[in-house]
Amino acid sequence: MLDELGPLLDIRRFLEAGGPVVKILLAVAVVMWWMILERALFYRRELPSLVAGAIAQWEARTDKSSWYAEKQRRRVLAETERRIRGPLPAIRAFVAVCPLLGLLGTVTGMIQVFEVMAVLGTGNAREMAAGVSASTLPTLAGMVLALSGMYPMQRFQHIVERETRHVRDRMTLQ
Numbered sequence: 001m002l003d004e005l006g007p008l009l010d011i012r013r014f015l016e017a018g019g020p021v022v023k024i025l026l027a028v029a030v031v032m033w034w035m036i037l038e039r040a041l042f043y044r045r046e047l048p049s050l051v052a053g054a055i056a057q058w059e060a061r062t063d064k065s066s067w068y069a070e071k072q073r074r075r076v077l078a079e080t081e082r083r084i085r086g087p088l089p090a091i092r093a094f095v096a097v098c099p100l101l102g103l104l105g106t107v108t109g110m111i112q113v114f115e116v117m118a119v120l121g122t123g124n125a126r127e128m129a130a131g132v133s134a135s136t137l138p139t140l141a142g143m144v145l146a147l148s149g150m151y152p153m154q155r156f157q158h159i160v161e162r163e164t165r166h167v168r169d170r171m172t173l174q
Contacts, residue, residue, distance in 0.1 A: 017130075018137035019112075021105030025098065025141045032094040032145070035087045036152045042086060043159055051163055054080040058171040065174050073171050081164045088160065091153050098146040105138020 015022050054076055063069045113131030116124060 014137065014141075017133050018141060019105060019108060019134045021101055021108060021138040022141050025101050025105075025138065025145060028094055028098060028101065029145050032091060032098075032149055035091050035094075036149065036156075039086055039088070039091070039156055040152070043156070047084065047159075047163065050080065050083060051167055054167050055170045064172075070173060073173065077164070077168055077171065080167050081160070084160050084163050088153065088156055091149060091156070095146050095149040095153055098142045098149070099139075100142070102139040102142020105142070106135045109133070109135020109138065 015026065018025075057076055058064070058073065061069065061072070064073075109131055112134055113128055116127040116131055120127060
């Protein structure tokens with residue numbers, strides 16, 4: 001039974017050793033990866049019908065050359081791009097915030113080290129090591145989270161650009 005709980009106990013120890021900032025990073029990671037998974041499912045399941053619907057909406061028009069047609073084309077393109085893009089700006093923000101939260105954890109951990117030094121002096125190596133650990137673990141967690149979110153974010157950005165270009169190319173003015 002303990003072997004099955006081993007990874008959970010390791011995570012718990014990591015959260016305790018890293019301090020409150022690591023717990024905040026865990027919450028950010030859950031939200032960020034929830035959005036990443038939502039986008040991945042959206043691109044796999046709903047994107048083809050969204051693109052086909054936008055193109056079909058344009059193809060159904062009889063007037064494709066007037067000023068009004070151009071405005072409608074722009075509206076359809078903007079709405080399609082907005083729906084394809086979805087929460088990508090929020091994912092990008094989470095990727096950018098993770099290292100900053102890690103840095104905040106570093107600062108709070110070092111404050112803990114300085115408090116131990118002020119109260120107990122440099123003779124209590126165990127307490128100082130706990131503070132150093134609390135200062136390095138949030139940095140590590142923040143960097144790992146940022147790196148783990150960068151690839152999906154870049155991949156999704158590529159999909160947005162490719163599909164938007166595809167829709168724009170198919171919706172030609174005549």
